Amino acid sequence: MSVKMTKLSDGASGMFIQSLRFNTTLISFNFYLPLKRENVAVNALLPFVLTTCGEKYPDFSRLNYKLNKLYGARLSASAEKIGDFQLLKMAISVIDDKYTLDNEQLTQQACELLQSLLFEPKLADGAFHDSDVEREKRKAIEHIRGELSEKRIYAKNRMIEEMFSDEDYGVSKCGTEEDVQKITGESLYDAWRNLLAHAYIHVNVISRNLPSGLFETLSEKLSSINRSYITDFSAVRPTKAATEVKTVTERMDVAQGKLVMGFSSDICGEGERATSLMVMADIFGGGPYSRLFSNVREKMSLCYYCAATSVRIKGLVVVESGVEAQNAQKARNEILNQLEIMKNGDFTDFEFESSIKGITDSLKSSNDSQETIDIWYSVKMCSGRLYSPEDVIQELSCVTRENVIKAAQGIKLNTEYLLLPKEENK
Amino acid sequence: MKKEVFESPIGESYVKAVHPSGLKIYIMEKSQYSSAYAIFGTKYGSIDTCFSLNDGQAVSVPEGIAHFLEHKLFESEDGDAFTRYAKTGASANAFTSFDRTCYLFSCSDKFYDNLEILLDFVQSPYFTDQTVQKEQGIIGQEIRMYDDSPAWRVMFNMLSSMYHNHPVKIDIAGTVESIGEIDAELLYKCYNTFYNPANMFVCIAGNVDTERILKQINDSIKAKDPVSIERCLVDEPKNIVSDYVEQKLEVAMPMFCLGFKQKIDTPLRRLKSKVCMSLLLEIICGDSSPLYAQLVRGGYINDEFSAEYFNGYGYAAVIFEGESKDPKFVAEKIKQEISRIKETGIDKKLFSAVKCGMYGDAIRRFNNVDGIAMQLVECAMCDYDLFEEIKLLKTVTADDVYKRLDVFDNENAVLSVINPKES
The missing domain is CATH 3.30.830.10 (Metalloenzyme, LuxS/M16 peptidase-like)
Known part of the structure; x- marks a missing residue:
């Protein structure tokens, strides 16, 4: 596998990741904007509207029909929150031309389709069409409401919302239902213009061959736009350490309680210290060798899952667990006890080595999936330097027990969120 | 071992082999890849709640026992399989569905060490009433988690209204009550019936060497008398229970x-x-x-x-x-x-x-x-x-x-x- 970066225009880059192992070509357009509470919703809706219709494909049925004719090409959209940035993605994946039954030029058509959806949306009088906007708004609102159905996700989002209540990071990745309601064809049009003018743009192509002319065409199109005040990736606000722990309890008609704990870390970003934080979170509550799995689940039999993850780009560590209401306090105390063990360096060499081996092994397989490669590089863009999985493997080999202990010592409890069954169900 | 190669017009190929024990082996080499994925499974799932063995006598077992057995098989007398995998760095897991139980790992290093762990622990049951009891707490929480999952409930409510008798209507993990009836002896009974190589398969894809795998499997499959499993025929009416x-x-x-x-x-x-x-x-x-x-x-x-x-x-x-x-x-x-x-x-x-x-x-x-x-x-x-x-x-x-x-x-x-x- 080889990776080659090309400058497309100011604040826009193209990356060709050549790999011979796949029978498809994946092209993704990634847009980075500062995460701002007031426009998260309208930005997040954009990739979804753009990938359901366009000037050439005025309705989604015709677009989907075209995708079928392109041998089931997959068009996808997403809006993610990556630290203090919003990452909006539109991507297409198509099988290589050599597998077609009538020598069709699929890759070229897929490239043109994706560009046409971005640069030639379906507009009327300086606005997106109401019917398209309203359809996607409804789906977005139903998606936001739908989070309530999966209590594990709901509880984690609620914890983040509470922990960062006075920061933009507290907003959910698709924004609030109220903000989605306010979107109009005009405001979405403004968001699209803003995206093209100010977002940092990064294009990933993962395939056997770089589709001819793709980067050149993109470069031309972007150069014709007056691009300025491009997203600055250095504007990062690390998670603040709390002076006192915030505790929030919510009650619902559920069978099982959920406990989510948010911790601040004194490490934020990428690099050797961040890699130590990744190992620390993994020994604490990552794989089945972790302290939380082997103690809270296996020894104490308190839960089915109890896991820790680190959001290094924000300097955040989250612990999640599903427990019976009467065991919630017991689980909480044991989670904190295990964190103390980490801070005191009382984890075993076996746990330390297992973690390094486990993370290394899984990083080595990252290049076996186009989606993983795409997500890896599009997320790493936010940290200013393009770390490859191999770079992180290299850093892992240098992490010591002392680095891990130090990372653990920089962890501080910030917010506890508990979702409990209603009193009468207890 | 009987071996057959299957080729495709799209340039992929795989090998199917059958071990003398009846174990089926499927391997697709993908030499361009860094990793490999292996599954050791049995045709045994949540619907197998009633069966008869060679002696012809029908046995009914508690709902959710196949899934329970999956959890317990990871443990052996001297530690669990996860601890063994931790030494190699593989990522291991297992799942039980209506008609199968699969144990799997993925790795990019030490594939043959991992395969040894997989072949060994799946063939080495160790159940005691004490370890069974511990698992009842963990699986109890898993069941409670699904009780709160509307996507799960909407499906099983539909199946319960569709099927009068077929065990497909039963929750894969059983109920807190049904798993309470499980003990070590029942687990052994199910294990000895369904974990017979003749009822099992190994499926592997990735950066591997077929011949080496076949030799390794050949050396490690424990010979067992073949069992003939008769799944009890459920008398399922053609109509539904409720619309x-x-x-x-x-x-x-x-x-x-x-x-x-x-x-x-x-x-x-x-x-x-x-x-x-x-x-x-x-x-x-x-x-x-x-x-x-x-x-x-x-x-x-x-x-x-x-x-x-x-x-x-x-x-x-x-x-x-x-x-x-x-x-x-x-x-x-x-x-x-x-x-x-x-x-x-x-x-x-x-x-x-x-x-x-x-x-x-x-x-x-x-x-x-x-x-x-x-x-x-x-x-x-x-x-x-x-x-x-x-x-x-x-x-x-x-x-x-x-x-x-x-x-x-x-x-x-x-x-x-x-x-x-x-x-």
């Missing part, structure tokens, strides 16, 4: 699952039926279909909407599910669309487009080693050739697909709905 079922849960929007029970005369479906049914479902409600457009425009469905042909040993149904402000309206529209297609026939243009799309999907599935290994499991379970689907997709006709409309009988349709709780 509507509803539950209230903490959801913001109603969820639904509409199932059409298929009348079947033989326990298993052929691959051609499955391929034709997948095409038919795309024509009825896929994202280029007129029905999909109508329902999306009307605000009745969103991206959660999907359809599947649900089938296994002794059961088959077509299921539509999703979220909707009005599930009854959606169910009605689906039934109307099926009637319309029955009358007017299959739209040839749409048929050709969805066939093209499915052909691409079939090619795309060879992109990931985990996906390939899972497909090989399907081959082992149903005795298919992995490349059969691609061949079928070239020859299948609109008439073949039209014939599958017979499966839909409105008299045997069940609508399951999860409604929000009134606050």
Whole structure:
């Protein structure tokens, strides 16, 4: 596998990741904007509207029909929150031309389709069409409401919302239902213009061959736009350490309680210290060798899952667990006890080595999936330097027990969120 | 060992071998990849609650025992399999479904060490009443988690209203009560029945060497007397229990699952039926279909909407599910669309487009080693050739697909709905 970066225009880059192992070509357009509470919703809706219709494909049925004719090409959209940035993605994946039954030029058509959806949306009088906007708004609102159905996700989002209540990071990745309601064809049009003018743009192509002319065409199109005040990736606000722990309890008609704990870390970003934080979170509550799995689940039999993850780009560590209401306090105390063990360096060499081996092994397989490669590089863009999985493997080999202990010592409890069954169900 | 090589027109190939014990082995080498994925599985799932052995005596076991056994098999007298995998860095897991239990790992290093761990622990049961008791707490929490999952509940409520007797209607993990009846002796009884190599398979895809794997498997498979397992034939009426079922849960929007029970005369479906049914479902409600457009425009469905042909040993149904402000309206529209297609026939243009799309999907599935290994499991379970689907997709006709409309009988349709709780 080889990776080659090309400058497309100011604040826009193209990356060709050549790999011979796949029978498809994946092209993704990634847009980075500062995460701002007031426009998260309208930005997040954009990739979804753009990938359901366009000037050439005025309705989604015709677009989907075209995708079928392109041998089931997959068009996808997403809006993610990556630290203090919003990452909006539109991507297409198509099988290589050599597998077609009538020598069709699929890759070229897929490239043109994706560009046409971005640069030639379906507009009327300086606005997106109401019917398209309203359809996607409804789906977005139903998606936001739908989070309530999966209590594990709901509880984690609620914890983040509470922990960062006075920061933009507290907003959910698709924004609030109220903000989605306010979107109009005009405001979405403004968001699209803003995206093209100010977002940092990064294009990933993962395939056997770089589709001819793709980067050149993109470069031309972007150069014709007056691009300025491009997203600055250095504007990062690390998670603040709390002076006192915030505790929030919510009650619902559920069978099982959920406990989510948010911790601040004194490490934020990428690099050797961040890699130590990744190992620390993994020994604490990552794989089945972790302290939380082997103690809270296996020894104490308190839960089915109890896991820790680190959001290094924000300097955040989250612990999640599903427990019976009467065991919630017991689980909480044991989670904190295990964190103390980490801070005191009382984890075993076996746990330390297992973690390094486990993370290394899984990083080595990252290049076996186009989606993983795409997500890896599009997320790493936010940290200013393009770390490859191999770079992180290299850093892992240098992490010591002392680095891990130090990372653990920089962890501080910030917010506890508990979702409990209603009193009468207890 | 008996060995056969299967080649495909798209440049992929795999080996199928049968060990003298009856164990089936499927291997696809993908030398360009860094990782490999291996599955050791048995044809034993949640529906196997009643069976008879060589002596002919029928045995009934508690609901959820196959899943319970999966959890317990990771433990042995001297530590658990996860601890062993921790030394190699592999990522290991297992799952139990209606008709199978699979143990798996993925790794990019030390593949043969990992395969040794997998082959060893799955063949080395160690159950004591004490360790069984500990697991009851953990699985109890897993069951409680699913009790709160509307997507899970809407499906099982539908199955309970569709099937009178077939154990497919039972929750895979059982209930807190049923798993309370499990003890070490019962686990051994099930293990000794279903974990016989003749009832098992190994499926591997990735950067591996076939000959080396075959030798390693040959050296480590423990000889056992073959068992003949008779699954108790369930007397399942062709009609449904009830056409509507509803539950209230903490959801913001109603969820639904509409199932059409298929009348079947033989326990298993052929691959051609499955391929034709997948095409038919795309024509009825896929994202280029007129029905999909109508329902999306009307605000009745969103991206959660999907359809599947649900089938296994002794059961088959077509299921539509999703979220909707009005599930009854959606169910009605689906039934109307099926009637319309029955009358007017299959739209040839749409048929050709969805066939093209499915052909691409079939090619795309060879992109990931985990996906390939899972497909090989399907081959082992149903005795298919992995490349059969691609061949079928070239020859299948609109008439073949039209014939599958017979499966839909409105008299045997069940609508399951999860409604929000009134606050």
